[in-house]
Amino acid sequence: MTVVTFYTIAKTVVKMVLTPAYRIQVTGLENFPKEGGVLLCANHIDNLDPPVVGITSKRPVRFMAKEELFRTKWTEKLMHGLNAFPVKRGMSDREALRSGLKMLKEGQVLGLFPEGTRSKDGKLGKGLAGAGFFALRTEAAVVPCAVIGPYKIGRKLKVVYGPPIDMQPLRDRKASAEEATEMIMNTIGQLIQEHSV
Template identity: 30%
Template sequence: MPERYPPFIARVVVPFFEAIFAIWTRILTLRLSPLSCKGKALVPREGGLIILSNHLSDIDPVMLQWACPRPIHFMAKHELFDYKFIGSMLRLFQSFPVKRNTADRNAIKFAVGLAKMGEVVGMFPEGELSETGELLPLLPGAALIIRQAGVPAICCRLEGTNSIIRYGRTVPNFNPGAKLSARWSEPRDLTGLSNEEVLAWIQANIGPEA
């Protein structure tokens, strides 16, 4: 189960790195075209929340955090935690690893615990980047976490991020003409719905028809 930060970490260290992240993100977005964000006011300002988004690019977590008024704890592929610096930063913000293509019970338990503590959990339910930009089949783990956590869920559809870091690349392409957008759905309490119904709702809100 996740634990709350010690007082010094919560008061000093985390805000410091959040400020650095905000400055870095601001510089990045200034080098690119502005991010058009629709529906930001729909994001609940308190209480546990689960965010679902489509996944076009490795830069998606940065853009999603920029579009969100609250800190997000991301579920990230476990390979990233093998890199010392990246892994340390991910752990500092209580991002957590997930073993892809498996029923990772530890990741599910951690995500549910964070949400029940009133935190925001971010997930990309496709489980991997989309090479073509089309929405990939959604993995059932996202629905399971939502149903177990018992907190509202909200979707954010990202567009244009794959023009910044393209599929298979790691270096950003600073394209001032890129059109970046983030569009939020209405938050919803999905209590009582089946896995299939939850996944259908997610798909309707992060797919191309959203």
Template identity: 40%
Template structure:
């Protein structure tokens, strides 16, 4: 209920104030487990991506965001959960796999941090691990901004599956980032 209300308010805001365009909505599966991945260059990205999706998204967010009691509680109410970056966070991995086992949507920014330059970096190992361990399809998304307060374009690509073991995981991460890059051009 709270998620749908927040999504409706955000859609109205982005439509009226930011002039957003959402493309490829038909590529979002209506049901089943799903990992949605996107580029990340602004604190607004989870809001933009969550508002553009047709299904609720459970975002993985850096643990620092959850240290503020009121804000952390709100994030949890909206389905987000903390992850310790630069460490193997087994609790976050278990939580993410549980979300996928419940046939819900997991939202991730594969680079693990915001890009200050707008250039895409390398995918962290976590997204590949979760995709291969769960068997969930990956839905790539590209968030492209205009200059200043210009419009925002969100493009969803076609879902795809990863099968990667050992050394193939690095290549799988490159594929994820290439899929996102193709949606930004």
């Protein structure tokens, strides 16, 4: 069984379970580019964010996942089957950065949660420079995504995809990765504010 086939099956099964359980409502899919590299950046409020973003995205998403999830042969196979690749937390992981750049340049969708960890209070936190690094070092479309909870069975969960952020002015003046990340996080914050009830 190929990775793509496993991913497709897993996505279908997870979608069948999570969509009715959390009454997932998706907005803005028309903003998602049909082709070309996409840097998909979302806020992080729950452990279920990766599968929720994965099942609502129009295209397969490659997620960075903490290295600990790849430590056994079984979990390593599972994570690769789910299109995830490892990243070391708390340090600059050059191998993960190279892998991410390669994926974007190949026209794939790279999914990131710029905050790096789940928000304890549900509020949007500060983003790490990695998102800005990918945004500035490639020509990929940068698509902001807001996951608006709560994650409670039977309660509506919103996933909002905003229009791609125009990063070209920042690329032209060689802005810092931190500034680019701040722009991405501000845009995600706007989506949360506009679509929260």
